[in-house]
Amino acid sequence: MKDDQLILEMNxxxxxxxxxxxxxxxxxxxxxxxxHALVGENGAGKSTLIKILSGAQRPDKGTICFKGKNYESFxxxxxxxxxxxxIYQELALVSEMNVVENIxxxxxxxxxxxxxDSARMRQEANRLLEQMGIKINVNREVGELSVAYQQMVEIxxxxxxxxxxxxxxxxxxxxxxxxxxxxxxxxxxxxxxxVTIIYISHRLEEVFRIADEVTVLKDGQxxxxxxxxxxxxxxxxxxxxxxxxxxxxxQSANKAGECVLEANGISTDTILKKVNLKLHRxxxxxxxxxxxxxxxxxxxxxxxxxxxxSGEIKLMGERVEFSSPADAIRKKISLVPEDRKQQxxxxxxxxxxxxxxxxxxxxxxxxxxxxxxxxxxxESSKKQLSISMASEHLDVQFLSGGNQQKVVLAKWLHTKxxxxxxxxxTRGVDVGAKFEIYQLMRRLTEEGxxxxxxxxxxxxILGLSDRILVMSEGRIVAELEHSEASEEKIIEYATMGESKxx
Amino acid sequence: xTPKSNFLQKHSLILVVYSLVFVLITVGSxxxxxxxxxxxxxxxxxxxxxxxxxxxxxxxxxxxxGIDLSIGSLVKLSVLVSAILMDGNPDxxxxxxxxxxxxxxxxxxxxxxxxxxxxxxxFVVTFASLFILQGISLTITTKPIGRSSKDFLLLYSQKxxxxxxxxxxxxxxxxxxxxxxxxxxxxxxxxxxxxNLTVAELSGIPVKKIRYGVxxxxxxxxxxxxxxxxxxxxxxDPVIGKELELNAIIAVVIGGTSLFGGxxxxxxxxxxxxxxxxxxxxxxxxxxxxxxxxxxxGLIFVAAVALYKPSESFQRATA
Numbered sequence: 157m158k159d160d161q162l163i164l165e166m167n168x169x170x171x172x173x174x175x176x177x178x179x180x181x182x183x184x185x186x187x188x189x190x191x192h193a194l195v196g197e198n199g200a201g202k203s204t205l206i207k208i209l210s211g212a213q214r215p216d217k218g219t220i221c222f223k224g225k226n227y228e229s230f231x232x233x234x235x236x237x238x239x240x241x242x243i244y245q246e247l248a249l250v251s252e253m254n255v256v257e258n259i260x261x262x263x264x265x266x267x268x269x270x271x272x273d274s275a276r277m278r279q280e281a282n283r284l285l286e287q288m289g290i291k292i293n294v295n296r297e298v299g300e301l302s303v304a305y306q307q308m309v310e311i312x313x314x315x316x317x318x319x320x321x322x323x324x325x326x327x328x329x330x331x332x333x334x335x336x337x338x339x340x341x342x343x344x345x346x347x348x349x350x351v352t353i354i355y356i357s358h359r360l361e362e363v364f365r366i367a368d369e370v371t372v373l374k375d376g377q378x379x380x381x382x383x384x385x386x387x388x389x390x391x392x393x394x395x396x397x398x399x400x401x402x403x404x405x406x407q408s409a410n411k412a413g414e415c416v417l418e419a420n421g422i423s424t425d426t427i428l429k430k431v432n433l434k435l436h437r438x439x440x441x442x443x444x445x446x447x448x449x450x451x452x453x454x455x456x457x458x459x460x461x462x463x464x465x466s467g468e469i470k471l472m473g474e475r476v477e478f479s480s481p482a483d484a485i486r487k488k489i490s491l492v493p494e495d496r497k498q499q500x501x502x503x504x505x506x507x508x509x510x511x512x513x514x515x516x517x518x519x520x521x522x523x524x525x526x527x528x529x530x531x532x533x534x535e536s537s538k539k540q541l542s543i544s545m546a547s548e549h550l551d552v553q554f555l556s557g558g559n560q561q562k563v564v565l566a567k568w569l570h571t572k573x574x575x576x577x578x579x580x581x582t583r584g585v586d587v588g589a590k591f592e593i594y595q596l597m598r599r600l601t602e603e604g605x606x607x608x609x610x611x612x613x614x615x616x617i618l619g620l621s622d623r624i625l626v627m628s629e630g631r632i633v634a635e636l637e638h639s640e641a642s643e644e645k646i647i648e649y650a651t652m653g654e655s656k657x658x
Numbered sequence: 659x660t661p662k663s664n665f666l667q668k669h670s671l672i673l674v675v676y677s678l679v680f681v682l683i684t685v686g687s688x689x690x691x692x693x694x695x696x697x698x699x700x701x702x703x704x705x706x707x708x709x710x711x712x713x714x715x716x717x718x719x720x721x722x723x724g725i726d727l728s729i730g731s732l733v734k735l736s737v738l739v740s741a742i743l744m745d746g747n748p749d750x751x752x753x754x755x756x757x758x759x760x761x762x763x764x765x766x767x768x769x770x771x772x773x774x775x776x777x778x779x780x781f782v783v784t785f786a787s788l789f790i791l792q793g794i795s796l797t798i799t800t801k802p803i804g805r806s807s808k809d810f811l812l813l814y815s816q817k818x819x820x821x822x823x824x825x826x827x828x829x830x831x832x833x834x835x836x837x838x839x840x841x842x843x844x845x846x847x848x849x850x851x852x853x854n855l856t857v858a859e860l861s862g863i864p865v866k867k868i869r870y871g872v873x874x875x876x877x878x879x880x881x882x883x884x885x886x887x888x889x890x891x892x893x894x895d896p897v898i899g900k901e902l903e904l905n906a907i908i909a910v911v912i913g914g915t916s917l918f919g920g921x922x923x924x925x926x927x928x929x930x931x932x933x934x935x936x937x938x939x940x941x942x943x944x945x946x947x948x949x950x951x952x953x954x955x956g957l958i959f960v961a962a963v964a965l966y967k968p969s970e971s972f973q974r975a976t977a
Contacts, residue, residue, distance in 0.1 A: 233862055236862075248856070251853065251854070257846055257849075261846070261858075262850075262858075262861030263861075263862070270842045270844060271842055272842060272843055272846065274841075
């Protein structure tokens with residue numbers, strides 16, 4: 157067998173989701189027994205590509221050649237039996253079952269009809285784990301193991317299926333430093349045994365450390381595939397960025413006023429570590445960072461949804477303690493959540509009810525709702541935010557993404573907030589509505605509201621923010637003024653691992 | 659954490675259940691001389707077989723994160739059907755037993771069919787079934803009907819080595835369910851379906867077949883319970899089976915089975931069954947008003963659910 161034999165070739169793969177192109181003519185090939193890194197910003201198309209490879213999605217166009225055979229597409233089960241295993245960030249384990257049972261789930265070793273051979277399964281599980289150089293008590297429930305060990309159980313599961321190709325989707329995102337070393341060691345030994353690995357990560361250090369080759373995706377297109385040899389970090393970053401600002405952003409009035417919200421060294425038992433933050437009246441602060449860097453956790457902590465482990469939050473200079481989001485709302489902080497369908501709206505209720513829900517008390521006399529006042533409020537929201545709706549009685553689920561987002565905003569604006577935290581404010585919103593939301597955000601700041609905007613879209617962060625905070629691994633690693641920020645800088649900071657940040 | 663302390667921690671609550679049973683026995687023997695006699699104890703065990711057989715079936719369903727609310731009604735219908743079919747004639751015993759078991763199995767498979775193919779929730783399907791089966795029973799009769807054959811009736815009081823044979827039978831059912839859950843592929847898949855349905859599906863586990871299995875066995879065991887009642891009553895009495903499903907669910911939960919599926923042991927469920935049965939028996943021995951029984955069971959139930967609820971720190975560690 158030659159060293160550079162290709163085990164996988166995905167040729168000219170295209171895939172659209174309801175008109176949005178997720179992948180356009182992407183080709184990628186992996187050599188047997190190598191580690192192939194797949195990098196790109198959030199939304200570059202990495203996940204879609206992997207889902208096609210795992211059989212979870214069918215490509216619209218293109219072919220997959222695995223171990224010399226051509227396929228148009230395959231089912232998840234076919235992919236598994238071909239020897240392709242994907243290890244997702246959300247590990248596919250049953251936490252109530254033990255290590256052995258999980259490794260062999262669905263493929264139990266049987267003595268005779270239907271009776272399991274526990275002894276052999278245990279033996280085999282121990283052999284697989286030993287092969288990777290790990291010591292775990294295989295009788296322990298998986299739910300009791302650390303995430304790192306759970307991940308290793310997943311890898312053993314893949315090995316027990318004789319996987320030739322293992323895809324690891326951001327495996328390091330859930331690991332601590334020393335656990336990462338162990339993962340690298342396992343990857344090395346898998347490689348030695350001829351297993352091919354596709355390694356997805358946004359931490360460039362790791363890519364430089366273990367990958368033999370790298371493929372960069374961007375906006376659903378293939379940018380470059382090359383050997384890691386002689387590749388510099390700067391080259392890789394510029395391959396990942398290389399885009400112009402397409403949208404037009406409303407100009408900042410630059411009238412940052414007094415400090416409204418201040419966080420001093422807050423840590424939570426999620427991943428936040430000593431985060432300092434100041435928000436001033438009339439400014440939009442962009443919070444950048446990769447998924448899992450702690451952006452959402454910071455928002456939750458400021459909103460009282462997660463308990464503080466240490467540190468303090470000050471509102472208008474006064475120390476406050478939020479035991480629940482209700483406290484935060486009372487103190488005029490609003491959160492526009494990332495997943496508006498799950499967390500921001502009652503999609504099966506009419507627009508009217510969604511908008512007036514937090515302020516029902518204000519628009520009722522004693523316990524009787526004042527319908528006229530309610531309709532007037534909804535009407536004023538409609539005008540203020542130019543929500544296009546046929547009727548206020550329409551269910552929210554029938555609105556477009558942009559209009560839904562406006563309904564969420566309308567709801568919070570009626571509580572007269574001082575601070576609005578917006579998590580991915582334009583996700584799933586079309587370009588036109590995006591621009592309207594940007595303008596709206598700007599207008600709100602002109603009225604003296606402070607906005608903290610979390611976004612994975614760098615152009616949005618760069619175009620809209622007066623200041624940009626970059627998070628990585630639970631810390632704020634950089635603060636950039638609007639004028640000095642660039643995509644390269646943000647990516648540079650966002651992808652630096654613990655090693656550099658420390 | 660060493661495996662041993664881990665084992666103790668995981669099963670400590672089940673130990674609590676068994677200790678409570680022991681406490682009840684002690685209290686009983688202090689208050690009444692009759693309590694700690696072989697006769698009373700074996701009687702209690704025989705009583706436990708009635709609740710226990712049904713509870714083991716219920717446990718299988720709950721392990722898959724489902725529920726079966728219909729078993730009380732099915733027990734009622736099984737008593738009536740078997741009594742009518744047997745009609746006091748020894749020649750009819752095999753036929754009556756066979757058809758009653760087939761009826762039970764059929765009802766269970768129908769439940770699974772509706773859950774699998776129409777995507778209905780187990781709660782809705784079996785809740786409807788509770789009323790439908792009860793309706794059928796009460797349409798057949800509101801008074802005792804049919805008759806057990808004499809031989810069949812005698813099985814109730816028959817003993818082997820001073821112990822009623824129904825107790826041996828119950829022991830056998832218990833072992834069979836334990837074997838099924840611990841030693842077979844089916845058993846592992848039952849836990850997987852309840853533990854994490856998505857993972858189970860992705861692992862190629864035939865989820866629908868597992869559901870046919872657990873609902874089928876659950877209803878089959880309900881039919882068996884119905885036959886045990888016929889042995890005891892000698893006639894088809896439509897009063898039988900009232901609220902049995904609730905007692906069974908309480909026993910299963912007291913025994914440490916999670917209502918969300920994926921977690922639970924046969925040992926625990928048997929503990930739960932014994933605790934409930936001894937509570938009832940003790941209240942009778944102490945001459946306490948029988949309505950207090952419901953109150954006590956309710957309290958035990960809430961206490962059990964609160965105790966078994968994984969602590970917050972544990973949940974975070976596994977999240």
